[in-house]
Amino acid sequence: MSRMSAIEIDVELDRLSPVPLYFQLEQALEQAIVSGRLQPGDRIENEVDLAKRLNMSRPTARQAIQSLVDKGLLVRKRGVGTQVVRNEVHRAVELTSLYEDLADVGRMPTTELLDYRLGPAEDEIADELGIEPGASIVEMRRLRLADDEPIAILTNYLPADFAPAPDELRQKGLYQGLRSRGITIQLARQRIGARLAEGDESRLLNEDAGCAVLTMQRVAFDEMGKAVELGRHVYRSSLYFFDVSVQSR
Numbered sequence: 001m002s003r004m005s006a007i008e009i010d011v012e013l014d015r016l017s018p019v020p021l022y023f024q025l026e027q028a029l030e031q032a033i034v035s036g037r038l039q040p041g042d043r044i045e046n047e048v049d050l051a052k053r054l055n056m057s058r059p060t061a062r063q064a065i066q067s068l069v070d071k072g073l074l075v076r077k078r079g080v081g082t083q084v085v086r087n088e089v090h091r092a093v094e095l096t097s098l099y100e101d102l103a104d105v106g107r108m109p110t111t112e113l114l115d116y117r118l119g120p121a122e123d124e125i126a127d128e129l130g131i132e133p134g135a136s137i138v139e140m141r142r143l144r145l146a147d148d149e150p151i152a153i154l155t156n157y158l159p160a161d162f163a164p165a166p167d168e169l170r171q172k173g174l175y176q177g178l179r180s181r182g183i184t185i186q187l188a189r190q191r192i193g194a195r196l197a198e199g200d201e202s203r204l205l206n207e208d209a210g211c212a213v214l215t216m217q218r219v220a221f222d223e224m225g226k227a228v229e230l231g232r233h234v235y236r237s238s239l240y241f242f243d244v245s246v247q248s249r
Contacts, residue, residue: 006045006081007038011054021056025064033073033084042084044074098144098152098173108147109173114204115141116166125157128219129227138163140174143204150205151240157230174229183222190218194237205236212237 011028013021032038044065045053051061065082068074075085098109117139126133138160144152156174164177175185193215202209214235222228 006043006049008045008053009038013054013056020060022060022063022067025050025054025056025061026067029064029068030071030073033068038084040084043081044084046081098154110145110148111170112143112145113140113166113170114143114153115139116169118160121157125230128230129157129159131159131227136160140166140169142169149239151236153201153204153234155232155234158228162228178228183228185220185228186223187225188218188220190216192216197234201234205234207236207238214240 009029009032011025013024015021017024029038029044038044044050047058047061047065050065051058054061065074069076069082073085074082076082118136119139120134121129121131121137123133125137126135129137131137136159138158140154140156140158140163142154142156143150144154154174162178162181162183164174164181168177178185194212195215197205197207197209197211197213201213202211205211205213214237216231216233216235218229218231218233219227220229220231
């Protein structure tokens, strides 16, 4: 198939569902992009052909495509058509593990352990974790990659008595390691922001010096309401964004 030939994606529509057809189509196309079935540069059918093939109205097909354009997953080019743009990682703002989120959408997560230190908790860290200042904690810093592409720098602080070992962190996600110790994350308090990259962040994320990065600070709690980890994470803004759903009151 020519790179410029329009690619047809199989879409199953439930016409009896209360979910609007445009949203069903949008989700199907988005999943094809996120999973890698549609690659950057691939061209999809235009809205006329898409509507005809799926037996839906042209405005419905147009709405689905426009939603993905607005999300930055598709781009319309005059004389070319609608193409997939750079394959970003987008993530719902939910209590999930980045490692597992990547695996769930067909990306290959890997981890480079940058630092792993055992030491006393500073006052600020102790306060966030609800422990005594000077208590023994592990500070870990990891580079998370998706399909060998750097995505995030993850810094976490955990009480030393249940922190996963270094080799474990290289093989799987932090929350998987906690679950293997009988610890289930039930609730988290998190704050999302943005700033310019600092220190070695630009180099690690394979971006220009002083690039913009997304940030998230999270304190996670177990089923008993005890704080079990503090995370301070930096995400590559050119390949990553948070997806937030809102509704009226």
